[in-house]
Amino acid sequence: MGQDGRVLDYDDEARRYDATRGGEPRARAAAEAGERLLPQGPCVVLDIACGTGIVTRRLSRPERTVVGVDRSPGMLGLAARRLPEGVVRGDATRLPFAADAVDAVVIVWLLHLLEDPLPVLAEAARVLRPGGVLITTVDKNDAYFAEDSDVARATADLRRHYAPRVPDRSSLVHRWASERGLRTAGRTAFPGTGQGRSPREWREVIEAGLIPWCTRAPRNEVAEVCRRLAALPEQDSARPDPLYRLVALRA
Ligand SMILES: C[S@@+](CC[C@H](N)C(=O)[O-])C[C@H]1O[C@@H](n2cnc3c(N)ncnc32)[C@H](O)[C@@H]1O
16 A cells, blocks of 8 residues: 555556665665564575565575565565575465475565555464564554654654554554464664655645545644644654564574
């Protein structure tokens, strides 16, 4: 889904994906964070919904086999250039891998796109060997507000009242994990370097209908928040970069 809630055509999105999602700095930060949670030494890592492979490539190590899977041929075509022998086309709900086949699964920025993340989590758990680790991003919509700021304070009420119940919410992922007997093995975060927005940019994305907790809120309340954002100092200074969260669950 795009920021406005429409389902994105990733085949079409592929050509602008890297440039519009933080590029190499975001990929480097995501891979470094993933590395803190991944097993070290010889192992097989499956990156589900690898997209253009911009993060996947950075998980490669001489002693580690890394495979990316994605259902979009457009995204996968770019990933294949980065990992010539390491990508497979497939759907995350029906992975083309045997049970217990991999030591670790990485899922970066997929769950928030799904109507129901549980079939994907169940499939990830199926291919994971006992003792393996499932690493996924959670709570993507909260990333911009991980740190306190005047923008976070100006928007807090609206977010509290109108934020949708997103599929990548950590409460759902942890509940699923505990019902399946997976335990939390770690947490970390990575910055969306350079993605912080100024108050003016926040007003622009709100007015363009791109922010879910605004599209669901009464117009007068949204207008009031835009007024508050317009009254903040340093209208063109970016506020903190978003901080994207990763959790690790052990099978
Ligand atoms: C936001 S991108 C994330 C790509 C990559 N993980 C990254 O962080 O750069 C989401 C990706 O999920 C893929 N995707 C969406 N639904 C999928 C599914 N059911 N099975 C496999 N891939 C899926 C899309 O094709 C797209 O490449």
